[in-house]
Amino acid sequence: MASRFSLSRSVHPILKRPTRFLTHSPHFAPTPPLKSRPCPLWSASFSFCLASSSSSSFSPTSLPVFSPFSPPPSPPSAMAAAVAAAGDVENPLLKNFEFPPFDSVEADHVRPGVRALLKQLEDDLDELERTVEPTWSKLVEPLEKIVDKLSVVWGMVNHLKAVKDTAELRAAIEEVQPEKVKFQLRLGQSKPIYNAFKAIQESPEWQHLSDARKRIVEGQIKEAVLGGVALDDEKREEFNKVEQELERLSQKFGENVLDATKKFERLVTDKKEIEGLPPTALGLAAQTAVSKGHPGATSEDGPWIITLDGPSFMSVMQHCRNRGLREEVYRAYITRASSGDLDNTPIIDQILKLRLEKARLLNYNNYAEVSMATKMATVEKAQELLEKLRSASWDAAVKDLEELKYFAKSQGAAEADDLRHWDISFWAERLREAKYDINEEELRPYFSLPKVMNGLFNLAKKLFDINIEAADGQAPVWNSDVRFYCIKDSSGSPTAYFYFDPYSRPSEKRGGAWMDEVVGRSRVLSRNGTSPRLPVAHMVCNQTPPVGDKPSLMTFREVETVFHEFGHALQHMLTKVDEGLVAGIRGIEWDAVELPSQFMENWCYHRETLMGIAKHYETGENLPEEVFLKLVAARTYRAGTLSLRQLKFATTDLELHLNYVPGGSASIYDVDQRVSKRTQIIPPLPEDRFLCGFSHIFAGGYAAGYYSYKWAEVLSADAFSAFEDAGLDDNKAVEETGHKFRETILALGGGKAPLEVFVEFRGREPSPEALLRHNGLLAATASA
Numbered sequence: 001m002a003s004r005f006s007l008s009r010s011v012h013p014i015l016k017r018p019t020r021f022l023t024h025s026p027h028f029a030p031t032p033p034l035k036s037r038p039c040p041l042w043s044a045s046f047s048f049c050l051a052s053s054s055s056s057s058f059s060p061t062s063l064p065v066f067s068p069f070s071p072p073p074s075p076p077s078a079m080a081a082a083v084a085a086a087g088d089v090e091n092p093l094l095k096n097f098e099f100p101p102f103d104s105v106e107a108d109h110v111r112p113g114v115r116a117l118l119k120q121l122e123d124d125l126d127e128l129e130r131t132v133e134p135t136w137s138k139l140v141e142p143l144e145k146i147v148d149k150l151s152v153v154w155g156m157v158n159h160l161k162a163v164k165d166t167a168e169l170r171a172a173i174e175e176v177q178p179e180k181v182k183f184q185l186r187l188g189q190s191k192p193i194y195n196a197f198k199a200i201q202e203s204p205e206w207q208h209l210s211d212a213r214k215r216i217v218e219g220q221i222k223e224a225v226l227g228g229v230a231l232d233d234e235k236r237e238e239f240n241k242v243e244q245e246l247e248r249l250s251q252k253f254g255e256n257v258l259d260a261t262k263k264f265e266r267l268v269t270d271k272k273e274i275e276g277l278p279p280t281a282l283g284l285a286a287q288t289a290v291s292k293g294h295p296g297a298t299s300e301d302g303p304w305i306i307t308l309d310g311p312s313f314m315s316v317m318q319h320c321r322n323r324g325l326r327e328e329v330y331r332a333y334i335t336r337a338s339s340g341d342l343d344n345t346p347i348i349d350q351i352l353k354l355r356l357e358k359a360r361l362l363n364y365n366n367y368a369e370v371s372m373a374t375k376m377a378t379v380e381k382a383q384e385l386l387e388k389l390r391s392a393s394w395d396a397a398v399k400d401l402e403e404l405k406y407f408a409k410s411q412g413a414a415e416a417d418d419l420r421h422w423d424i425s426f427w428a429e430r431l432r433e434a435k436y437d438i439n440e441e442e443l444r445p446y447f448s449l450p451k452v453m454n455g456l457f458n459l460a461k462k463l464f465d466i467n468i469e470a471a472d473g474q475a476p477v478w479n480s481d482v483r484f485y486c487i488k489d490s491s492g493s494p495t496a497y498f499y500f501d502p503y504s505r506p507s508e509k510r511g512g513a514w515m516d517e518v519v520g521r522s523r524v525l526s527r528n529g530t531s532p533r534l535p536v537a538h539m540v541c542n543q544t545p546p547v548g549d550k551p552s553l554m555t556f557r558e559v560e561t562v563f564h565e566f567g568h569a570l571q572h573m574l575t576k577v578d579e580g581l582v583a584g585i586r587g588i589e590w591d592a593v594e595l596p597s598q599f600m601e602n603w604c605y606h607r608e609t610l611m612g613i614a615k616h617y618e619t620g621e622n623l624p625e626e627v628f629l630k631l632v633a634a635r636t637y638r639a640g641t642l643s644l645r646q647l648k649f650a651t652t653d654l655e656l657h658l659n660y661v662p663g664g665s666a667s668i669y670d671v672d673q674r675v676s677k678r679t680q681i682i683p684p685l686p687e688d689r690f691l692c693g694f695s696h697i698f699a700g701g702y703a704a705g706y707y708s709y710k711w712a713e714v715l716s717a718d719a720f721s722a723f724e725d726a727g728l729d730d731n732k733a734v735e736e737t738g739h740k741f742r743e744t745i746l747a748l749g750g751g752k753a754p755l756e757v758f759v760e761f762r763g764r765e766p767s768p769e770a771l772l773r774h775n776g777l778l779a780a781t782a783s784a
Contacts (some may be wrong), residue, residue: 093117093153098527099475099497099536100156100518107168110157114176117153118183121146125183129192134199140216141524143193144580148525154180159516163501163509163540164478170255174248181247185240188227197221212579212751215587226362226373239361242354249354253337253347254699257692258510260337265292266306266329273322274304278441281315283547288312291507299547308333309506311544317425319441323415330422331687338689344698345668348691351698353662368658371704375591376754379658382591382707386654388768389710390647390679392777396640401681407431421682432637436630443627444553448617449502449543452559455613456566459603462731463738464574464746465490471497479505481545487573496521496573499538502552502562503545513541513561515568515597522580532578537569551617556631559613560601567600568593570746577751587750590705594712595719595754596745602720602774605632606728636776641681643775648679650707653697657704715758717771719745722762724770 092101093113128142161169187193197220200206209217224230228239268274268285277285285304289297297303306312306329316329337344355367364370368379377385401419408427409416415423433439457468471486474497481503487496499518504511518536525533543558554562571593572584580586585593603609607628614623652675660671668691676684684690696702719741726733744761758766772778 091116093156100152101476102156102160102478103476105156105160107166107172110169110172111176114153114157114180117149118179121149121183124149125187125190129190132192132196134196134203136213139193139196139200140213140581144522144524146187148522148580150180150183152519155516155518159518159538160478163505165258165508165510174251177247177251178244181244182240185227185243188224189229189236189240190224191229194221194224194229197224210579210751212577212582215751215753216579216581219582219587222374226370228361231361235361239358242358242361246351246354246358249347249351250699253344253351254510254695256337256342256344256347257695257699260342260693261308261511262506263342264308264332264336266325268304268306269302271302271304273325274306274316274320276319276321277315278319280441280444280544280547280553281312281319284311284315284544287545287547288506307506308336309504310511310542311504314425317422318429320426323422323426326422326426327420331685333693334421334685334688334690336689336693338692344692345689348668348698349662352656352660352668355657355703356662366658368654368704371657374589375705375708376589377591377707377711379654382650382654382711385710385714385768386647386650386707389643390651392772393640393643393647396777397644397681398640400638400641404428404431407434419682421685424682428638432634436634436637438627438630438634440555440557443556443623445616445618446614446623447554447556447559448615449552449554451615451617452554452562452613453500455609456563458612459609460566460570462735464570464742465735465739466495466574467492475499494534496534497536498569498573499536501538501540502543504542505545509540509542511542513539513565515539515565515572517572517585520572520580520586521575521578521583523578524580533580535573535575535584537572539565539569541565553617556604560604563600563604564597567597570600571596571749574742574746575749576743576747577749579751582750584749589754590701591708591711592715592754592758594709595715595758598713598716599719599741599745602716605635635774639775639777643777644679644681646709648676649694649696650710651675651679652691653694653702653706654704656697714768714771715754715766717774718762718766718769719758720774721770 091109091113092104093109094116095101124142124146128139128146132139157169157173161173197217200209200217201221206214206217228236228243231239267289274282274285279299282304283299285306286297286299286302288305288307289303292305294303294305306316306325308329313329313333316326320326352367355370359365359367359370362370364373372379372382404424404427405416405419407430408419408423411430413423413427419427429440460466460468467488467490469486469488471484473484474486475484477484477499479501481501483500483502485498485500486494487498489495501509516538518538519533521535522533527533539562541558541561543554543561544552546552568585571588575584577583610628610631611622614628615621652672655671655675656668660666660668669689672688672691673684673686691698696706697704702708722741723734723737726737728734740761744757748757748760752760755765769778
């Protein structure tokens with residue numbers, strides 16, 4: 001029995017929303033262990049939920065720029081005034097609508113639309129400060145409306161930047177962003193609002209408020225303090241300058257990563273150079289070549305273009321026999337955005353310097369303490385968990401490498417005694433094929449996107465008693481590949497909607513996978529004055545697109561990613577909290593927000609679920625039983641290595657925000673190398689600059705928070721173990737446990753502290769035993 005690892009803390013969890021939760025990062029950037037593929041980290045196994053994105057609690061001072069968990073854009077009820085102020089009734093950003101007009105927003109609409117809205121919101125805020133009283137109707141309700149108006153417009157614009165990026169759109173956002181941040185700072189530092197929240201907390205009525213309302217009040221007070229409301233005028237002015245610059249640098253960092261990724265193109269004309277690439281990868285490379293000015297390119301005869309986009313990059317790393325090409329592509333990837341005009345090194349240095357300044361202005365010792373002020377964990381608890389998992393993973397990772405060397409030698413590989421970074425994925429894939437007789441490429445025909453989605457929706461019906469129906473045409477979309485769905489309860493009434501954008505578009509869409517809010521559930525923003533406004537979400541992936549007349553044929557990892565993002569979406573869409581500021585994923589501490597997403601991944605290894613989706617796209621043949629058993633057996637393949645990789649990212653993140661001294665004798669790369677000695681069996685190359693592409697912590701919401709993936713993995717594995725305890729083959733027990741999961745984890749959102757919600761579902765505090773057992777590392781812990 002593994003020792004219990006306490007996730008509780010004495011400070012009441014408070015709400016906070018990080019600025020953004022990012023996307024993509026392949027095999028050599030943040031990657032979760034095989035069992036779990038969090039949003040951030042490229043396609044399938046290494047996708048970013050960016051999410052972004054992308055979450056933690058909500059605060060008007062920290063409306064996200066790109067967060068996959070950004071406050072929901074929702075149709076504002078008083079938008080007409082802003083339209084009049086703009087003098088432009090044709091601007092789609094300023095129209096009243098049920099679903100955002102994603103198909104008609106252009107870069108030219110951004111400047112006048114955002115400025116008109118900000119003018120209207122300034123007036124609304126003036127009115128709120130003039131009339132505010134410490135009551136729900138005179139404080140929280142008007143505040144929620146102000147926040148919602150801004151998030152609908154800013155959320156739309158930034159979503160389009162993530163999925164349909166153009167130079168014109170970037171320029172427009174960059175121009176108005178300081179004005180938006182200035183308003184957010186004013187709103188977050190409003191003393192009349194802050195004092196009114198404190199008065200509510202100190203009033204006799206406080207004890208009679210619901211849990212959700214108490215969470216809102218506590219969260220807004222905490223956020224106001226972290227937003228600088230208590231600073232004197234001089235320090236507040238300095239704080240605001242820091243915030244403005246951090247916002248600008250964060251956006252520039254992400255743009256540099258995207259541009260550096262797009263910049264690399266390797267034209268191949270000799271098929272021998274890419275020997276080993278599977279047909280899907282060849283088709284994608286030829287399709288890319290066609291889009292880059294080679295109209296006659298075919299998968300059979302080329303030419304082909306290799307890029308650093310997830311599907312292309314990983315196919316080379318895993319399958320290309322040309323060791324020289326693997327090295328070339330690998331080196332290009334780990335040095336993205338680290339030179340020339342796109343060099344993120346000085347941006348990182350400045351970001352870390354400013355975060356430390358911000359922490360000290362707020363009377364914290366370092367930025368890690370600021371980050372933890374709004375999470376379940378403390379710095380010490382996070383470090384304790386990371387070390388526990390590191391010690392459990394190390395010996396297994398050493399054995400992984402020895403096994404790989406032995407296998408490569410048995411295959412006559414000249415490099416067997418000196419495997420380099422660009423060899424690991426290639427030989428790991430060959431060993432997987434030999435050990436489990438599983439070839440991911442040969443499995444693709446069994447995982448066509450339509451069948452996967454149908455199986456996922458059937459699982460949701462079984463677990464949570466919902467029906468999901470196509471609603472294409474009911475809402476405008478930003479690309480013809482985007483699907484739109486409606487979720488209905490058992491009575492047939494709509495309860496939520498969501499968009500799904502599945503395919504990679506490297507020329508305009510950032511990498512990774514993420515879920516984001518479009519509109520949140522809200523009583524205050526009811527459309528008919530009686531029932532709450534229904535939530536709307538979008539799910540974004542970057543999986544292999546259809547090639548020719550074939551549907552999108554997915555890798556098993558891409559299947560896991562879709563399940564992961566759908567878990568996030570379910571928590572947003574199935575909430576029963578009507579208080580908009582803590583409904584769904586809003587108000588949930590950042591280190592708990594991955595629970596439902598990682599929980600859903602476990603069902604990919606459930607026989608009934610997997611066999612329900614794994615049908616050959618042409619013949620309808622079921623996935624052979626022996627292949628299913630091998631997939632399950634392969635679940636823990638290289639688990640120690642993959643766990644250490646995640647722990648390296650999490651530990652580096654904490655070190656940079658806890659102990660690193662900007663401008664000191666050690667560089668950020670020195671920190672990375674030092675951490676790697678304890679978390680990587682093969683040390684990184686001296687020229688490794690993965691930090692320059694670490695969007696999670698420099699352009700997302702994970703600063704001093706990347707540990708959240710492992711923290712939430714403990715919660716999610718333990719939650720799934722409740723179904724294992726009930727009996728996965730007992731349909732009645734599964735349905736009953738699913739109902740309980742829906743009524744707690746999914747329904748309560750940010751309206752209750754996540755530890756309390758977990759205990760309500762599980763009947764006890766969480767333990768890491770299930771996580772270690774699922775990853776095959778429990779024995780290592782017991783003997784440690």
